[in-house]
Amino acid sequence: MEETTQKQTNPYLIPAAILIAGAFVAAALYFGGSTPTPVAVGTGNNQPAVAQQPEPTGSTDAVRPVTSEDHIKGNPDAPIKIVEYSDFECPFCKRFHDTMNEVMDKYGDSGEVAWVFRQFPLEQLHPVKAQRAAVATECAAEQGGNDAFWAIADGYFADPSTGNNRTNQDVLIPELAAAAGLDADRFNECLESGKYDEHIQADIANAVETGGRGTPWSVMIGPDGKTYPINGAQPLAAIEQLISIATDNQ
């Protein structure tokens, strides 16, 4: 008679293993998220320079106070401020830019909400071009103030050819600058000067300090100073709900 020598195994071992693996993956996603994405940002004349990495606190309370130096759409004294850290070549930033324009259409005129735009070019994902676009908006602000900044920023995101580092910047940026009424020589000189690299680095550092590890990354500051992290391109309904929460719970 042939002896059966097969081992008896626990029949629930495999489903249990799968569920445990799922739990590990979930944990990896959660804890992996606490590591900020290091970014190496090129200078205005395309010389690579490693960004100084701040100690990541991951706390939205580390958001730099909003000042007149910021690029603000809406009432600068609005009770609710949404500080967005954005990358001009990120397609999700493009989507969120549209969402934020809708938010401002609804809450901007009443002065309830202000939109603060800060730079967060991800050099590893969008080399050279994200940084160049960020510099272009800063140069526009230098020459034409807040209106010129938003004209370039809105125009850049609205152009269907932008995103994923495929933008033809040699054509688009001069076009946008001309449309904003900027002096071309001064603008080009500024673009190549590298003078805004430090400012952009400071924005990136603050994004990382507040917990940003990708774009778009935003921090909503409520009327009572409470802060709320907004990760990625959230739908309009979610932003409206968050505004409602911040307004109701001061």
Added chain:
Amino acid sequence: MYRNALQLVFVRPLYCLLFLTVSFVVLSIAILLPHIGLIKTLWQYESVTVIEIGLLVLNLYGSLGTNFTVLSATYTVLIAVLFGLQITLLTHYIRSVRSKATNLANVGASGIGGLVSGFFGIGCAACGTFLLSSILVLFGAGGVLAWLPFGGEEFGLLGVGLLVYANHLLVKKINAPLVCAS
């Protein structure tokens, strides 16, 4: 073969419920995990009610349309459905052969591989925020993402493939019960 196995399993309401529950949980993890920081923050503010948090969470499900590419949204849903199917078929199969020795190593390995690979690719696909970029950056290889033709979404597609394979193996086993040939 597939129709027979699926009919055998899904004729029981409990398995339908298991399938829907597991699929929903996996999909929810993929969509909501990037927002766990926001949900935790709201939870800590005592003045924010559970209803307000619940409403926000419901609205956050809309990020499947804004925070994902068409490709990543598609395979995220597929992975959730296939994983729900995998767990349901596996539960049925194990219950039906409870006391018999059987080798499910291939099925288990493919299922786990599919889920892990899928999760590398899924999650919030906003620029640089997904798991893969965090891991690659840890090893100083973040630039690999720019090199990959689909920016890391390959892992999601691989996950779908592995889960399809794991489900295929299970269906075959369900259709070939452990009986001695006469």
